[in-house]
Amino acid sequence: MTLAICIKCGSRKISACSQCDICGHRSVDVEDLARSMYLSDNCQPPKELKDASRQIKQGNFTFEDRHVARIVAELQEQAALVERLRHSKPFGLPLFLRAMLLVVLITWLILMLWRTLTEP
Numbered sequence: 476m477t478l479a480i481c482i483k484c485g486s487r488k489i490s491a492c493s494q495c496d497i498c499g500h501r502s503v504d505v506e507d508l509a510r511s512m513y514l515s516d517n518c519q520p521p522k523e524l525k526d527a528s529r530q531i532k533q534g535n536f537t538f539e540d541r542h543v544a545r546i547v548a549e550l551q552e553q554a555a556l557v558e559r560l561r562h563s564k565p566f567g568l569p570l571f572l573r574a575m576l577l578v579v580l581i582t583w584l585i586l587m588l589w590r591t592l593t594e595p
């Protein structure tokens with residue numbers, strides 16, 4: 476269970492990615508998502524979150540750009556990783572080829588051994 480604060484209205488919600496029950500805001504773009512993550516207990520102690528919540532409700536909360544920018548970078552890195560994994564070839568094929576190569580090698584070794592043993 477995570478604790479997060481809605482970046483629009485300052486209400487409590489259960490996670491950074493979930494929709495706000497109060498104002499209906501849901502973070503979709505990466506910057507909003509980063510701000511939402513910043514205002515969750517993954518990034519802040521509960522006390523800070525409570526302060527942020529109060530400030531948002533009063534309308535005088537400002538995000539620290541460098542913190543948000545760091546989370547944006549992390550999210551983008553992860554997105555790139557997910558994208559790379561999605562487009563990479565199935566893992567089974569190279570493994571299958573390697574196994575085939577191993578079988579051929581072992582067969583060849585046995586054949587060589589057999590020839591050496593049966594040689595007059």
Ligand SMILES: [Zn+2]
Nearest residue numbers: 481484495498
């Ligand atoms: Zn809200």
